[in-house]
Amino acid sequence: MADEVVLLDFWASMFGIRVRIALAEKGIKYEYREEDLRNKSSLLLQMNPVHKKIPVLIHNDKPICESNVQVQYIDEVWHDTAPLLPSDPYQKANARLWADFVDKKTKGEEQARAKKEFMESLKLLEGELGDKAYFGGENLGYMDIALVSYYCWFHVYEKFGDFSIEAECPKLIAWAKRCMQKENVANSVPDQQKVYEFALHLKKIFGIE
Amino acid sequence: MSKAGLVLLDCWVSPFCMRVKIALNEKGLQYEARPEDLFGGKSDLLLNSNPIYKKVPVFLHDGKPLCESSIIVAYIDETWSSPPLLPSCSYARAQARFWADYIDKKVVFDACGNIWRSKGEVPVEAKTEFIEILKQLEGALGDKEYFNGDTFGFVDIVAIPLTCWFFALEKIGGFSVAAECPKFSSWMKRCLQRESVAKVMPDPEKVYEFVLMFRKMQGID
Numbered sequence: 001m002a003d004e005v006v007l008l009d010f011w012a013s014m015f016g017i018r019v020r021i022a023l024a025e026k027g028i029k030y031e032y033r034e035e036d037l038r039n040k041s042s043l044l045l046q047m048n049p050v051h052k053k054i055p056v057l058i059h060n061d062k063p064i065c066e067s068n069v070q071v072q073y074i075d076e077v078w079h080d081t082a083p084l085l086p087s088d089p090y091q092k093a094n095a096r097l098w099a100d101f102v103d104k105k106t107k108g109e110e111q112a113r114a115k116k117e118f119m120e121s122l123k124l125l126e127g128e129l130g131d132k133a134y135f136g137g138e139n140l141g142y143m144d145i146a147l148v149s150y151y152c153w154f155h156v157y158e159k160f161g162d163f164s165i166e167a168e169c170p171k172l173i174a175w176a177k178r179c180m181q182k183e184n185v186a187n188s189v190p191d192q193q194k195v196y197e198f199a200l201h202l203k204k205i206f207g208i209e
Numbered sequence: 210m211s212k213a214g215l216v217l218l219d220c221w222v223s224p225f226c227m228r229v230k231i232a233l234n235e236k237g238l239q240y241e242a243r244p245e246d247l248f249g250g251k252s253d254l255l256l257n258s259n260p261i262y263k264k265v266p267v268f269l270h271d272g273k274p275l276c277e278s279s280i281i282v283a284y285i286d287e288t289w290s291s292p293p294l295l296p297s298c299s300y301a302r303a304q305a306r307f308w309a310d311y312i313d314k315k316v317v318f319d320a321c322g323n324i325w326r327s328k329g330e331v332p333v334e335a336k337t338e339f340i341e342i343l344k345q346l347e348g349a350l351g352d353k354e355y356f357n358g359d360t361f362g363f364v365d366i367v368a369i370p371l372t373c374w375f376f377a378l379e380k381i382g383g384f385s386v387a388a389e390c391p392k393f394s395s396w397m398k399r400c401l402q403r404e405s406v407a408k409v410m411p412d413p414e415k416v417y418e419f420v421l422m423f424r425k426m427q428g429i430d
Contacts, residue, residue, distance in 0.1 A: 050311065050345060064303045066310050073303040089287040090273060096280045101261060124261060 005030035015067035017149035024184035099146035215240035218267040224370035225278035234405035376413035
Protein backbone atom coordinates (compact mmCIF):
# COMPACT_ATOMS: atom_id res chain seq x y z
CA MET A 1 0.00 0.00 0.00
CA ALA A 2 1.42 3.38 -0.94
CA ASP A 3 1.87 5.77 1.96
CA GLU A 4 -0.58 8.62 2.11
CA VAL A 5 0.69 11.55 4.14
CA VAL A 6 -1.26 14.74 4.80
CA LEU A 7 -0.13 17.69 6.89
CA LEU A 8 -2.70 20.09 8.34
CA ASP A 9 -0.71 23.22 9.02
CA PHE A 10 -0.50 27.00 9.17
CA TRP A 11 2.23 28.76 7.16
CA ALA A 12 3.74 30.77 10.07
CA SER A 13 3.63 28.05 12.71
CA MET A 14 7.03 27.12 14.10
CA PHE A 15 5.63 23.73 15.02
CA GLY A 16 4.42 23.11 11.49
CA ILE A 17 7.82 24.14 10.15
CA ARG A 18 9.47 21.36 12.12
CA VAL A 19 7.31 18.70 10.53
CA ARG A 20 7.83 20.17 7.06
CA ILE A 21 11.60 20.03 7.49
CA ALA A 22 11.48 16.45 8.80
CA LEU A 23 9.31 15.29 5.88
CA ALA A 24 11.63 17.06 3.40
CA GLU A 25 14.75 15.58 4.98
CA LYS A 26 13.26 12.13 4.53
CA GLY A 27 12.10 12.87 0.98
CA ILE A 28 8.50 12.03 1.84
CA LYS A 29 5.81 13.18 -0.56
CA TYR A 30 2.84 14.67 1.25
CA GLU A 31 -0.20 16.85 0.78
CA TYR A 32 0.06 20.19 2.56
CA ARG A 33 -3.26 21.67 3.66
CA GLU A 34 -3.38 25.22 4.96
CA GLU A 35 -5.78 25.72 7.86
CA ASP A 36 -7.63 28.91 8.59
CA LEU A 37 -7.12 29.12 12.34
CA ARG A 38 -10.17 31.31 12.79
CA ASN A 39 -12.27 28.73 10.99
CA LYS A 40 -10.78 25.30 11.62
CA SER A 41 -11.75 22.48 9.29
CA SER A 42 -13.88 19.61 10.53
CA LEU A 43 -11.00 17.31 9.59
CA LEU A 44 -8.67 19.16 11.97
CA LEU A 45 -11.20 19.03 14.80
CA GLN A 46 -11.79 15.35 14.15
CA MET A 47 -8.10 14.45 13.90
CA ASN A 48 -6.99 16.47 16.93
CA PRO A 49 -9.99 16.54 19.25
CA VAL A 50 -7.82 16.97 22.36
CA HIS A 51 -5.96 20.17 21.43
CA LYS A 52 -7.70 21.19 18.17
CA LYS A 53 -4.38 22.58 16.94
CA ILE A 54 -2.07 22.34 13.98
CA PRO A 55 0.14 20.74 12.91
CA VAL A 56 -1.61 17.41 12.50
CA LEU A 57 0.19 14.71 10.56
CA ILE A 58 -2.14 12.15 9.01
CA HIS A 59 -0.45 8.93 7.87
CA ASN A 60 -2.74 6.53 6.04
CA ASP A 61 -5.74 8.15 7.73
CA LYS A 62 -4.24 7.91 11.23
CA PRO A 63 -3.51 11.20 13.03
CA ILE A 64 -0.37 12.05 14.98
CA CYS A 65 -0.29 15.29 17.00
CA GLU A 66 2.36 17.45 18.72
CA SER A 67 5.36 18.49 16.64
CA ASN A 68 8.12 16.71 18.57
CA VAL A 69 6.05 13.50 18.65
CA GLN A 70 5.48 13.87 14.90
CA VAL A 71 9.18 14.36 14.13
CA GLN A 72 10.08 11.28 16.19
CA TYR A 73 7.37 9.27 14.46
CA ILE A 74 8.64 10.32 11.02
CA ASP A 75 12.16 9.39 12.06
CA GLU A 76 11.08 5.92 13.23
CA VAL A 77 8.80 5.03 10.34
CA TRP A 78 11.12 6.27 7.59
CA HIS A 79 14.23 5.06 9.31
CA ASP A 80 16.18 4.19 6.17
CA THR A 81 17.19 7.74 5.24
CA ALA A 82 18.57 10.80 6.98
CA PRO A 83 18.39 9.77 10.63
CA LEU A 84 17.21 12.70 12.73
CA LEU A 85 17.91 11.29 16.17
CA PRO A 86 21.19 9.63 17.14
CA SER A 87 21.05 5.87 17.67
CA ASP A 88 23.02 6.02 20.93
CA PRO A 89 20.49 6.26 23.79
CA TYR A 90 22.52 8.84 25.75
CA GLN A 91 22.95 11.14 22.75
CA LYS A 92 19.28 10.64 21.92
CA ALA A 93 18.33 11.70 25.45
CA ASN A 94 20.54 14.77 25.09
CA ALA A 95 18.89 15.78 21.81
CA ARG A 96 15.45 15.37 23.38
CA LEU A 97 16.51 17.41 26.41
CA TRP A 98 17.61 20.38 24.31
CA ALA A 99 14.57 20.23 22.02
CA ASP A 100 12.41 20.25 25.16
CA PHE A 101 14.45 23.20 26.48
CA VAL A 102 13.73 25.12 23.28
CA ASP A 103 10.00 24.65 23.81
CA LYS A 104 10.09 25.53 27.50
CA LYS A 105 12.28 28.61 27.19
CA THR A 106 11.65 30.25 23.84
CA LYS A 107 7.91 30.75 23.98
CA GLY A 108 6.83 34.22 22.85
CA GLU A 109 6.33 35.98 26.15
CA GLU A 110 6.10 39.57 27.39
CA GLN A 111 8.88 41.90 26.41
CA ALA A 112 11.60 43.28 28.71
CA ARG A 113 11.97 40.57 31.39
CA ALA A 114 11.58 37.93 28.73
CA LYS A 115 14.30 39.56 26.61
CA LYS A 116 16.98 38.90 29.24
CA GLU A 117 15.76 35.33 29.81
CA PHE A 118 15.46 34.79 26.08
CA MET A 119 19.07 35.87 25.46
CA GLU A 120 20.27 33.72 28.35
CA SER A 121 18.52 30.74 26.83
CA LEU A 122 20.07 31.45 23.43
CA LYS A 123 23.52 31.68 25.02
CA LEU A 124 22.96 28.28 26.68
CA LEU A 125 22.01 26.89 23.30
CA GLU A 126 25.15 28.38 21.76
CA GLY A 127 27.14 26.59 24.45
CA GLU A 128 25.49 23.29 23.54
CA LEU A 129 26.26 23.86 19.84
CA GLY A 130 29.94 24.46 20.58
CA ASP A 131 32.10 24.11 17.49
CA LYS A 132 29.79 21.66 15.74
CA ALA A 133 28.27 22.55 12.39
CA TYR A 134 24.87 21.43 13.66
CA PHE A 135 23.45 20.37 17.02
CA GLY A 136 23.18 16.93 15.42
CA GLY A 137 26.91 16.93 14.60
CA GLU A 138 27.91 16.79 10.95
CA ASN A 139 24.31 16.69 9.81
CA LEU A 140 21.03 18.34 10.63
CA GLY A 141 19.23 16.47 13.41
CA TYR A 142 16.25 16.48 15.74
CA MET A 143 17.49 19.35 17.86
CA ASP A 144 18.36 21.53 14.83
CA ILE A 145 14.85 20.98 13.50
CA ALA A 146 13.32 21.91 16.87
CA LEU A 147 15.18 25.24 17.04
CA VAL A 148 15.46 26.36 13.43
CA SER A 149 11.66 26.34 13.27
CA TYR A 150 11.78 29.41 15.54
CA TYR A 151 14.36 31.22 13.41
CA CYS A 152 11.82 33.03 11.25
CA TRP A 153 10.39 34.49 14.44
CA PHE A 154 13.75 35.79 15.71
CA HIS A 155 13.43 38.78 13.39
CA VAL A 156 10.06 39.52 15.03
CA TYR A 157 11.50 39.35 18.55
CA GLU A 158 14.40 41.57 17.50
CA LYS A 159 12.12 44.22 16.05
CA PHE A 160 9.63 44.12 18.93
CA GLY A 161 12.33 43.98 21.56
CA ASP A 162 14.70 46.37 19.82
CA PHE A 163 17.82 44.26 20.13
CA SER A 164 20.11 42.24 17.89
CA ILE A 165 20.46 38.53 18.39
CA GLU A 166 23.44 38.36 16.03
CA ALA A 167 25.36 40.86 18.14
CA GLU A 168 24.95 38.72 21.27
CA CYS A 169 24.91 35.23 19.77
CA PRO A 170 26.85 35.31 16.50
CA LYS A 171 27.55 31.57 16.55
CA LEU A 172 23.89 30.73 16.81
CA ILE A 173 22.95 33.01 13.93
CA ALA A 174 25.80 31.49 11.88
CA TRP A 175 24.29 28.07 12.62
CA ALA A 176 20.81 29.29 11.61
CA LYS A 177 22.13 30.66 8.31
CA ARG A 178 23.93 27.37 7.70
CA CYS A 179 20.60 25.54 8.17
CA MET A 180 18.83 27.99 5.90
CA GLN A 181 21.28 27.16 3.11
CA LYS A 182 19.82 23.67 3.05
CA GLU A 183 17.06 23.40 0.50
CA ASN A 184 14.81 21.29 2.77
CA VAL A 185 14.91 23.96 5.44
CA ALA A 186 14.66 27.01 3.16
CA ASN A 187 11.61 25.52 1.44
CA SER A 188 9.90 24.77 4.76
CA VAL A 189 10.45 28.11 6.44
CA PRO A 190 8.35 31.16 5.59
CA ASP A 191 9.90 34.49 4.66
CA GLN A 192 10.99 36.47 7.75
CA GLN A 193 9.43 39.67 6.52
CA LYS A 194 6.07 37.95 5.96
CA VAL A 195 6.18 36.56 9.49
CA TYR A 196 6.96 40.02 10.86
CA GLU A 197 4.00 41.52 8.99
CA PHE A 198 1.82 38.72 10.34
CA ALA A 199 2.99 39.41 13.89
CA LEU A 200 2.24 43.12 13.46
CA HIS A 201 -1.20 42.17 12.24
CA LEU A 202 -1.75 39.96 15.30
CA LYS A 203 -0.60 42.79 17.55
CA LYS A 204 -3.18 45.08 15.98
CA ILE A 205 -5.98 42.53 16.33
CA PHE A 206 -5.21 41.87 19.97
CA GLY A 207 -4.77 45.56 20.63
CA ILE A 208 -1.23 45.27 21.96
CA GLU A 209 0.91 48.27 21.18
CA MET B 210 25.20 -3.78 36.87
CA SER B 211 26.71 -2.57 40.16
CA LYS B 212 24.66 -0.28 42.34
CA ALA B 213 27.35 2.37 42.07
CA GLY B 214 26.66 2.67 38.34
CA LEU B 215 23.12 3.96 38.77
CA VAL B 216 22.45 6.95 40.96
CA LEU B 217 19.29 9.02 41.29
CA LEU B 218 19.32 12.49 42.80
CA ASP B 219 15.96 12.31 44.45
CA CYS B 220 13.22 13.92 46.51
CA TRP B 221 10.61 11.68 48.18
CA VAL B 222 7.60 13.83 47.33
CA SER B 223 8.51 14.56 43.71
CA PRO B 224 6.29 12.68 41.27
CA PHE B 225 8.99 13.18 38.63
CA CYS B 226 11.53 11.28 40.72
CA MET B 227 8.94 8.55 41.34
CA ARG B 228 8.64 8.02 37.58
CA VAL B 229 12.33 7.18 37.35
CA LYS B 230 12.26 4.88 40.39
CA ILE B 231 9.26 2.96 39.05
CA ALA B 232 10.95 2.53 35.67
CA LEU B 233 14.14 1.25 37.32
CA ASN B 234 12.09 -1.14 39.47
CA GLU B 235 10.18 -2.42 36.45
CA LYS B 236 13.51 -3.23 34.81
CA GLY B 237 14.75 -4.96 37.97
CA LEU B 238 17.69 -2.56 38.30
CA GLN B 239 19.53 -1.78 41.53
CA TYR B 240 20.24 1.90 42.10
CA GLU B 241 21.24 4.35 44.78
CA ALA B 242 18.69 7.06 45.58
CA ARG B 243 20.36 10.14 47.08
CA PRO B 244 17.90 12.49 48.72
CA GLU B 245 18.38 16.16 47.89
CA ASP B 246 17.44 18.91 50.31
CA LEU B 247 15.54 21.19 47.97
CA PHE B 248 14.94 23.85 50.64
CA GLY B 249 18.18 23.67 52.62
CA GLY B 250 20.62 23.64 49.75
CA LYS B 251 21.04 21.62 46.60
CA SER B 252 24.18 19.49 46.33
CA ASP B 253 27.07 20.48 44.07
CA LEU B 254 26.52 17.25 42.19
CA LEU B 255 22.94 18.29 41.40
CA LEU B 256 23.91 21.82 40.36
CA ASN B 257 26.75 20.54 38.17
CA SER B 258 24.77 17.67 36.65
CA ASN B 259 21.73 19.76 35.79
CA PRO B 260 23.01 23.29 35.22
CA ILE B 261 20.09 24.18 32.93
CA TYR B 262 17.26 23.55 35.36
CA LYS B 263 19.01 22.68 38.66
CA LYS B 264 16.17 20.27 39.47
CA VAL B 265 15.56 16.68 40.51
CA PRO B 266 15.38 14.05 39.22
CA VAL B 267 18.87 13.67 37.84
CA PHE B 268 19.79 10.14 36.84
CA LEU B 269 23.48 9.30 36.65
CA HIS B 270 24.49 6.28 34.61
CA ASP B 271 28.16 5.58 35.30
CA GLY B 272 28.56 9.26 36.06
CA LYS B 273 26.78 10.56 32.95
CA PRO B 274 23.86 12.79 33.92
CA LEU B 275 20.37 12.71 32.44
CA CYS B 276 17.59 15.18 33.23
CA GLU B 277 13.84 15.54 32.75
CA SER B 278 11.83 12.57 34.01
CA SER B 279 10.09 11.52 30.77
CA ILE B 280 13.39 11.66 28.90
CA ILE B 281 15.08 9.63 31.65
CA VAL B 282 12.35 6.95 31.54
CA ALA B 283 12.71 6.72 27.73
CA TYR B 284 16.48 6.38 28.16
CA ILE B 285 16.06 3.59 30.73
CA ASP B 286 13.69 1.80 28.37
CA GLU B 287 16.10 2.09 25.44
CA THR B 288 19.18 1.05 27.42
CA TRP B 289 17.66 -1.91 29.28
CA SER B 290 15.20 -3.41 26.85
CA SER B 291 13.37 -5.92 29.05
CA PRO B 292 10.53 -5.67 29.80
CA PRO B 293 9.68 -3.03 27.16
CA LEU B 294 7.84 0.01 28.50
CA LEU B 295 6.75 1.31 25.10
CA PRO B 296 4.84 -0.61 22.43
CA SER B 297 6.84 -1.82 19.42
CA CYS B 298 4.49 -0.31 16.82
CA SER B 299 5.56 3.24 15.80
CA TYR B 300 2.01 4.55 15.75
CA ALA B 301 1.27 3.24 19.25
CA ARG B 302 4.55 4.77 20.44
CA ALA B 303 3.51 8.13 19.00
CA GLN B 304 0.19 7.86 20.85
CA ALA B 305 2.03 7.05 24.10
CA ARG B 306 4.34 10.04 23.67
CA PHE B 307 1.35 12.26 22.91
CA TRP B 308 -0.40 11.27 26.14
CA ALA B 309 2.79 11.63 28.20
CA ASP B 310 3.15 15.15 26.77
CA TYR B 311 -0.53 15.87 27.54
CA ILE B 312 -0.09 14.75 31.12
CA ASP B 313 2.91 16.99 31.61
CA LYS B 314 1.33 20.00 29.93
CA LYS B 315 -2.18 19.75 31.33
CA VAL B 316 -2.23 17.74 34.51
CA VAL B 317 0.95 18.70 36.21
CA PHE B 318 1.14 22.43 36.21
CA ASP B 319 -2.17 23.70 34.99
CA ALA B 320 -4.71 21.46 36.64
CA CYS B 321 -2.92 20.39 39.83
CA GLY B 322 -1.22 23.73 40.35
CA ASN B 323 -4.45 25.68 40.04
CA ILE B 324 -5.86 23.70 42.93
CA TRP B 325 -3.07 23.40 45.45
CA ARG B 326 -1.77 26.90 44.85
CA SER B 327 -5.13 28.67 45.34
CA LYS B 328 -5.51 31.12 48.15
CA GLY B 329 -8.76 30.69 50.02
CA GLU B 330 -11.52 28.75 48.30
CA VAL B 331 -10.53 26.82 45.19
CA PRO B 332 -12.38 28.29 42.20
CA VAL B 333 -15.01 25.99 40.68
CA GLU B 334 -13.36 26.34 37.26
CA ALA B 335 -10.12 24.88 38.61
CA LYS B 336 -11.93 21.79 39.91
CA THR B 337 -13.99 21.42 36.76
CA GLU B 338 -10.91 21.68 34.57
CA PHE B 339 -9.10 19.08 36.65
CA ILE B 340 -11.96 16.59 36.40
CA GLU B 341 -12.34 17.23 32.67
CA ILE B 342 -8.67 16.46 32.15
CA LEU B 343 -8.99 13.21 34.08
CA LYS B 344 -12.03 12.33 31.97
CA GLN B 345 -9.94 12.99 28.84
CA LEU B 346 -7.39 10.52 30.20
CA GLU B 347 -10.19 8.03 30.94
CA GLY B 348 -11.03 8.29 27.24
CA ALA B 349 -7.43 7.49 26.35
CA LEU B 350 -7.48 4.53 28.74
CA GLY B 351 -10.67 3.15 27.21
CA ASP B 352 -11.27 -0.48 28.14
CA LYS B 353 -7.59 -1.27 28.52
CA GLU B 354 -6.07 -2.47 31.78
CA TYR B 355 -3.32 0.12 31.47
CA PHE B 356 -2.65 3.11 29.21
CA ASN B 357 0.00 0.88 27.60
CA GLY B 358 -2.52 -1.91 26.87
CA ASP B 359 -2.36 -5.27 28.63
CA THR B 360 0.94 -4.45 30.23
CA PHE B 361 2.03 -1.58 32.45
CA GLY B 362 4.16 0.90 30.50
CA PHE B 363 5.45 4.37 29.73
CA VAL B 364 2.28 6.43 30.04
CA ASP B 365 1.25 4.56 33.21
CA ILE B 366 4.67 5.39 34.68
CA VAL B 367 4.33 9.06 33.69
CA ALA B 368 0.84 9.32 35.19
CA ILE B 369 0.71 7.21 38.37
CA PRO B 370 3.11 9.26 40.55
CA LEU B 371 0.93 12.35 40.19
CA THR B 372 -1.91 10.49 41.86
CA CYS B 373 -0.25 10.48 45.29
CA TRP B 374 -0.92 14.23 45.25
CA PHE B 375 -4.63 13.70 44.58
CA PHE B 376 -5.57 13.19 48.23
CA ALA B 377 -4.11 16.64 48.98
CA LEU B 378 -5.97 18.16 46.02
CA GLU B 379 -9.22 16.52 47.12
CA LYS B 380 -8.84 17.86 50.66
CA ILE B 381 -7.96 21.38 49.52
CA GLY B 382 -10.53 21.43 46.73
CA GLY B 383 -13.36 19.50 48.40
CA PHE B 384 -14.05 16.90 45.72
CA SER B 385 -13.49 13.19 45.10
CA VAL B 386 -11.66 11.68 42.15
CA ALA B 387 -13.20 8.24 42.77
CA ALA B 388 -16.71 9.69 42.64
CA GLU B 389 -16.11 11.72 39.47
CA CYS B 390 -13.77 9.40 37.55
CA PRO B 391 -14.33 5.80 38.67
CA LYS B 392 -12.45 4.31 35.70
CA PHE B 393 -9.40 6.42 36.44
CA SER B 394 -9.67 5.48 40.09
CA SER B 395 -9.73 1.74 39.19
CA TRP B 396 -6.64 2.19 37.04
CA MET B 397 -4.90 3.91 39.98
CA LYS B 398 -5.69 0.98 42.29
CA ARG B 399 -4.48 -1.51 39.68
CA CYS B 400 -1.13 0.29 39.37
CA LEU B 401 -0.71 0.57 43.14
CA GLN B 402 -0.89 -3.22 43.37
CA ARG B 403 2.36 -3.47 41.44
CA GLU B 404 5.38 -3.79 43.71
CA SER B 405 7.44 -1.47 41.50
CA VAL B 406 4.92 1.28 42.19
CA ALA B 407 3.89 0.49 45.78
CA LYS B 408 7.42 0.63 47.16
CA VAL B 409 8.01 4.05 45.60
CA MET B 410 4.78 5.95 46.20
CA PRO B 411 4.64 7.84 49.50
CA ASP B 412 1.65 7.79 51.84
CA PRO B 413 -0.84 10.38 50.45
CA GLU B 414 -1.39 11.69 54.00
CA LYS B 415 2.32 12.54 54.20
CA VAL B 416 2.10 14.31 50.83
CA TYR B 417 -0.88 16.28 52.13
CA GLU B 418 1.12 17.39 55.18
CA PHE B 419 3.94 18.43 52.86
CA VAL B 420 1.60 20.43 50.62
CA LEU B 421 0.12 22.23 53.64
CA MET B 422 3.60 23.08 54.88
CA PHE B 423 4.62 24.26 51.41
CA ARG B 424 1.52 26.43 51.13
CA LYS B 425 2.39 28.08 54.46
CA MET B 426 5.93 28.69 53.27
CA GLN B 427 4.60 30.34 50.13
CA GLY B 428 2.19 32.43 52.15
CA ILE B 429 -0.86 30.76 50.66
CA ASP B 430 -2.25 29.50 53.99
